[in-house]
Amino acid sequence: MKPPEFEYIAVHTTDEAISQLAKHKTAKILAGGQSLTPMLNFRLVHPDMLIDINPIKELDYIREHNGGVSIGALTRHRMIESSKLVRERLPILAAAAAEVGHLAIRTRGTFGGSLAHADPAAEFPMIALLLDAEIKARSASGERSIKSKDFLVSYLQSAVADGELVTEVHIPGLPAHTGWGFHELCRRPGDFALAAVCAIVTMAAGKCTDARISMAGVGATALRAPAAEALLKGKAPDAALFKQVAQKASEASDPSNDVHASADFRRHLVDELTQRALKDAVERAAKA
Numbered sequence: 001m002k003p004p005e006f007e008y009i010a011v012h013t014t015d016e017a018i019s020q021l022a023k024h025k026t027a028k029i030l031a032g033g034q035s036l037t038p039m040l041n042f043r044l045v046h047p048d049m050l051i052d053i054n055p056i057k058e059l060d061y062i063r064e065h066n067g068g069v070s071i072g073a074l075t076r077h078r079m080i081e082s083s084k085l086v087r088e089r090l091p092i093l094a095a096a097a098a099e100v101g102h103l104a105i106r107t108r109g110t111f112g113g114s115l116a117h118a119d120p121a122a123e124f125p126m127i128a129l130l131l132d133a134e135i136k137a138r139s140a141s142g143e144r145s146i147k148s149k150d151f152l153v154s155y156l157q158s159a160v161a162d163g164e165l166v167t168e169v170h171i172p173g174l175p176a177h178t179g180w181g182f183h184e185l186c187r188r189p190g191d192f193a194l195a196a197v198c199a200i201v202t203m204a205a206g207k208c209t210d211a212r213i214s215m216a217g218v219g220a221t222a223l224r225a226p227a228a229e230a231l232l233k234g235k236a237p238d239a240a241l242f243k244q245v246a247q248k249a250s251e252a253s254d255p256s257n258d259v260h261a262s263a264d265f266r267r268h269l270v271d272e273l274t275q276r277a278l279k280d281a282v283e284r285a286a287k288a
Contacts, residue, residue: 003040010052014138014167017053021163022140024049029165031074032109034101035117059112059167062086067173073112073166077124078103080111089173090131092180092198096123099182102190112166115151118158118221121192123184125152126222128169130198130214136168143167152221175210178202179284181277184216185269187260193217194261195269197249201232201281208232208282213245213274218253218266225252228274237282239275246274 007024011017021027028036028047031054039045053059059074062083069089071080080086081097100106100114100123114124115135128135128148135146137160151159160166174180184196195217202210211232213225228248235241255266 004046006047007049010055012055017165018140020051027051031113034105034109065170068171071111071169075111077106077109092182093127095182096127099123116158116160116166118152118156120221121217126214126216129222130212131171133169133171137164138167139164155220175202177285177288179281181280183273183276195266197273197277199277199281201285203285207236213249215253218255218270225249242275242278246271249274
């Protein structure tokens with residue numbers, strides 16, 4: 001397999017990258033290249049120019065931001081996995097980062113690239129949706145912030161417009177007494193998940209005051225389960241309630257049949273993984 005012909009340029013500033021994007025209407029951004037390279041080799045994309053943004057140091061960081069974190073688009077998965085700040089503020093994000101592919105992939109893959117690629121089975125879009133992240137994108141026309149619920153459009157399609165570059169992701173911090181759970185099932189370590197579920201639960205006086213559930217691998221994008229979340233609020237969680245919530249989450253999924261698993265099996269996984277994630281989240285909330 002060989003990629004189509006293209007020109008290549010390395011840029012050293014965000015402004016330079018945006019200028020090149022404005023000049024080359026079919027250009028693609030090269031960051032980690034973990035998704036773009038195979039797409040080039042399969043000739044699924046035919047850019048006239050690859051714009052290599054790896055030299056842009058200003059897009060590689062993890063910072064405190066209003067009790068949460070801001071992450072530059074070029075921050076590698078491995079940096080998120082090992083960041084003390086992320087583990088303290090958003091431990092579910094660090095846990096999800098550790099499940100992305102293999103170490104070699106995590107060393108090269110970038111946070112902004114994973115979100116922009118919008119693979120429905122990937123961990124980071126699911127976590128961004130769960131945590132109500134906001135994604136910043138810049139173009140020659142200016143900068144805009146896109147809420148995660150609006151950012152994921154369809155299979156391998158995000159809201160990043162032509163000429164735009166993802167620059168930063170803001171993720172709010174978690175309230176006090178909030179716990180988290182993350183579970184996925186893969187055929188082999190490093191494979192994309194057949195299904196994945198993550199949850200956060202906030203507790204007060206033995207009852208759930210807030211809950212969020214997000215899923216991956218069971219739709220055209222990562223999905224939230226609002227009806228399932230609503231069942232938890234104001235109630236004292238137990239195994240019976242977890243089963244009801246998990247059934248609602250399963251109903252909110254929209255998987256397809258493929259060579260890896262049937263839609264019915266994926267729905268079953270959502271049910272089981274939701275119960276496990278909620279159990280973990282409530283147990284962690286009790287210790288928070």
